[in-house]
Amino acid sequence: MATDSQVKLDPKIPSGPIEQRWDKHQFEMKLVNPANKRKFTIIVVGTGLGGAAAAASLAELGYNVKSFCYQDSPRRAHSIAAQGGINAAKNYPNDGDSIYRLFYDTVKGGDFRARESNVYRLAQVSVNIIDQCVAQGVPFAREYGGLLDNRSFGGAQVSRTFYARGQTGQQLLLGAYQALSRQIGLGNVEMHSRTEMLDLIVVDGIARGIVTRDMITGKVESYLADAVVLATGGYGNVFYLSTNAKGCNVTASWRAYKRGAFFANPCYTQIHPTCIPVSGDHQSKLTLMSESLRNDGRIWVPKKAGDQRSPDQIPESEREYYLEEKYPSFGNLVPRDVASRNAKLVCDAGRGVGQGGFGVYLDFSDSIKRLGKNVIQERYGNLFDMYQRITAENPYEVPMRIYPAIHYTMGGLWVDYNLMSTIPGLFVLGEANFSDHGANRLGASALMQGLADGYFVLPYTIGNYLAQAKLPKVEVGQAAVREAEVEVTDRNKRLLGINGKRTVDSFHREVGKLLWDKCGMARNDKGLKEALKLIPEIRAEFWKNVRVLGANEEVNQALEKAGRVADFLELAELLCLDALKRTESCGGHFREESQTPDGEALRDDDNFAHAAAWEYAGPKNQPIRNQEPLVFEYVHPSQRSYK
């Protein structure tokens, strides 16, 4: 049993009215004199929206920055795959949006499990992000008058989403990549691509560097710094099948966790309602179809279970547009957790469509009739093409088939208001931290948070830390650094030496399937306990029977994968443990034991209005569950209703 300890977690929330907190905090924070900034070295791991934005902004300020990514170029980080858009409280459409409304929608959308002050700051800086990106040359969609266009997204009744066709993430990331490239060109950032972080160096309790492996030569090296920033994304790939890139992994966060950073709310995983259904056992990843499609597509299933007719043979009267019927005010634009759960309900009732019955229709025929094919093509052309390439079906003529898939993880390393983890000097940005989305993230808010953290929050808060920190000199030769290096080297040796019978992927699939079944869209006490019994068995089998060929001193993709899967096999257990302990339902975490009479997620605010921050307690002990109470001064918790 994990014990609930009462370690004090200080979120360092500034006092005063919420709309003044960030301004006040910015003024009160200590500054580093411009001439002194170049004396500080900052390591930034990851080059997605958070990492690239932070590395560029810190270098512009004058810090020495070292940036790391596992891909061949910083331009490839998985932020690039975000399709639909980015939210900002600009209120350009004059439809009643405001910073307060974006704040309110995000806290409510997160099912009252986010920290209010962080969310308010996010909504505040959202408006600066759009200005910044436009100035960088991001080609957002425009109206004929030349001004910016907006679209609607789930969980909101205003149009506040800016977009660049179905490639918004790509364009925002390229903007940040270009800003980063400029700083690399100027010599302010030292870029290390094809380099993977494999451990965190902590000296006297303070984060002082990282251990990396060069993915071409296999060389294990240490890099030292005055602060370390992790912008290493989420851990959705623990499920094996997800919409994440194949390389996305939890290793950086997990090593930080094992070095003392608390891991908060790992059970908050987001299952995206509109993905292309699984087609067979060979499937290596799932592909998202942007939520923006729900603006013009209507979701339905046949009324009769087991109806095998093709969709055009099913008359209107025999279709159920279940979201429109059940949630008349939000209709097809209910938040992701609600849309996903309802798709699961109808499929579990035998009314799913397509091979295996795990799919629902997303139908554009009404919109095409209303707006014309060319308008739909202009809005979603690239998504329709992608769908057709993958499924060999033409979505202009037959409805798309979609099914939920793991997409995003709201949980992550615990951070305070300054984005610093429980290890001083270790900052965590974007999807890798836990703070802003509560138990469910709204669409088009991940891009907003990554860029907010990287451009407009961290550059201030890290200065405040560096201005006050006492940082003795560290050297590559000293014990703490050498120990971390030796651990990394030994682990790789061990993986290469097992020479068992099973491939790395076979273990990854096995644990992923188990998690999806027992800790996916719905969770219960019995299933979670089963998973908690099986995961250590899979892990033991992995360390006995995995086969990793080749050597360390060369390109070895199987070795890279093996290290990542070994960490997933540990995280999987914490994820289930967290889900077991949180006996309430909230957002993406649906405990079957806790639901309203009409099947919605039922929170238990008396016992669970807190973030659970897990503390590593050594390989033999259960981790410790610490709590950060969540206080709602402005948005009062209520049963979420999208009816």
Add this chain to the structure above:
Amino acid sequence: MNLTLRVWRQKNAKDRGRIVEYKVHDVSPDMSFLEMLDVTNEQLIEKGEEPIAFDHDCREGICGMCGLVINGIPHGPESATTTCQLHMRNFSNGDTITIEPWRARAFPIIRDLIVDRTAFDRIIRVDGKAGGFVSISTGGVPDANAIPIPKDDADLAMDAAACVGCGACVAACPNASAMLFVAAKVGHLGLLPQGQTERHNRVLRMVSQMDKEGFGGCTNMGECAAACPKEISLDFIARMNCDMIKASFVKG
């Protein structure tokens, strides 16, 4: 389906490399090309042979990391499609498929099907003074709606900005020229008001860096645009040549 693969295997940059033949069985037409390679690798590992190394990441056609020359065509037979989005239903049972890496002097082979494309990053960054970016820092920028941009210009800029930096254009070009890649970035920024200040310097510096990296010259063959998974048009090369001429007059 059962297939015969002829795959380029090369242990490292110094190894000479050679084509090795593999039989692969149990391939489903619903698999992507990379999933077919996953299956091949699983079968190789079970036999105790080292798996084939290839670059890939998002598998959604947007990160630009994957790229194989399949039967002589970068990204394979389907137009406007990255390797990861190519599906096996484009092939038939019994087919022999030849798989090679991008081949260009500026893209040295690292291992098997993996090449080093950092030359592209160096073309974007140049020396940090005018390159594939707008020289502005975080903060202190005007309101996003302060400068209206005609929709047609924004749309055309977006067509160019869609480049994923995969390098298929270089692999397809008989001269291994990077003109389409460079022209896409020059075109994207040159079409927007934000990109005007550095327009002349940008094109001169990026093209000069491209030459330094060892890419060949452009002779308007059009192979690049035909291979481009994002259908970046040759028009952008014409546009860039125009900019080059103007810039040469202005900047001498």
